[in-house]
Amino acid sequence: MTLSNVLLVARREMLQIVKLRSFLLTLLILPVALAIGPILGDSLRKAEPTRVTVIDRSDGDGAKALEARFAFDEARELLGELSRYVQRYDLQAADPKAPWAQHGRWYGPADVAAFEASGGLDAALEKIDRVRPEGVPLFEPPVADYRFVAPPSGLAQNEGADFAEAARKLVADDKDKTKPEILVLIPQGYPADTRIAIYSADEVRGSFVGKLQEVLTADLRTRLLAQSGVTGERAALVQNIAPNIAIDTPPPGGGATERLLVRSIVPLALSYILMMSLMLSGSWMLQGSIEERSNKLIESLLACISPEELMYGKLLGGLVVGLLMLSVWAGCAGIAAFATQGAIADLIRPALEPISSPGIIAAIIFFFVAGYVGISAIFVAIGSMADSMSEAQGFMMPVILLILLPITFLLQAIIAGNDGPLVQVLTWVPLWSPFAVLARLGMGIETWELIGTGILLVVWIAAELVLIARLFRASLLAAGQRPTLAKVIQRIRRPEEAG
DSSP states (O other), rough: HHHHHHHHHHHHHHHHHTSSHHHHHTTTTTHHHHHHHHHHHHHHHHHOEEEEEEEEETSSHHHHHHHHHHHHHHHHHHHHHHHHHHTHHHHHGTTSSSSSGGGBBBOHHHHHHHHHHHHHHHHHHHHHHHHOTTTOOOOOOOOEEEEEHHHHOTTOOOOOHHHHHHHHHHHHSSSSSOOOOOEEETTTTTTTTTTEEEESSSOHHHHHHHHHHHHHHOOOOOOOOHHHHHHHHHHHHHHHHOOBBBBOSSSOOOOOOOOHHHHHHHHHHHHHHHHHHHHHHHHHHHHHHHHHTTTHHHHHHHHTOOOOOHHHHHHHOOOOOOHHHHHHHHHHHHHHHHHHOSSHHHHHHHHHHGGGGHHHHHHHHHHHHHHHHHHHHHHHHHHOOSHHHHHHHHHHHHHHHHHHHHHHHHHHHHTOOOOOHHHHHHSSTTHHHHHHHHHHTTTOOOHHHHHHHHHHHHHHHHHHHHHHHHHHHHHHTTTOOOOOHHHHHHHHOOOTTTO
């Protein structure tokens, strides 16, 4: 076996795959996803608030109180999001005394009032812009969950069944964006009649019903306190008294669960890329092998080179294609991380930390290459035995299921932060070791496990290549014969007698 012949076959195999349209489309998947990701993210975030109308026939302040409560909750959520943004990018110097610069607390009515009295979001962003470094993305305020709209004219005059029918038709009209999607009716006999009606064409969120109940319950308590002689500031104190809660949490992305997920993004992506590139390149190699057999090119190739040189050349060509795909995708991810701004860049940068050391980079390259060679050899063997794509797909299906199903469970376990028996077993089984090791880099893997699984993987690949080479040679020489399991075993054990 000569190296020049192996390289010649590898070059031919690589060029044959690279020229395929499916390869070019696959290569563009990740760049396109990174390009349209922020656009899709923005479109998904721009949801319209749910429109709400409250009809209060009791001549009380229930409608105003409900609207004020939702406005307060929206302002508190905005204040919390702004505080997290300021903490993430260390922008407290904009106004150290402002509520949004004092994170780690549960904002109360006094904080919201101070925030709004100082000019609200516009004034806060104006101060932040003065100290915001170049490259830090702009703050994106959350979209309000609900928006209160006035009831249509004439609706409140309806009574009983007529009102219910008109209300159902009103909320069911989803074409008119000025009409309410939720309608709340406070009856005329309230508070003696405490039956509050809610009309909606869709399921009403539990949070909305909960807030509605809290507001109206507070109103009932106020009325009851007034009947008991407790009024004015004393009644307000009884209603609004609450503890001052301090919340001690890590900065954004610093929590245990968040940190594990962020650190696992790139390792899980590497494991997934290895799986996808193997499935794709395996299909391309099979297609090339079938075309060579159907066009009678195998005989011409075997007249010039040995079966072993052909097999190793195919493996090397497929490996180069896989590394090319990985390089292009990694380069696009790097550009997205360091040359762009926004949520994707903020997510990728800390996700690169677990793979930044030279030792981890070497481990990634080793297990990626080893996994590619180990599984590609199986595909090459299938290509040598099949005379048509339908026959090859019949061999491929059980192999793909054998590889993919455990990996699916493995990735789910890693995402859940579980390194139990399943993950440990898959780490030490050579067929799945590359995927398991790559996926575990984010959650941490011991050095002795890296070395041990690496040695076991090398031994397994060496033995596999010897056996696959026997099967490859015997299958090429026995072209046209449909192999059975017994025949495959015979070719592996005594290739010179097979056929």
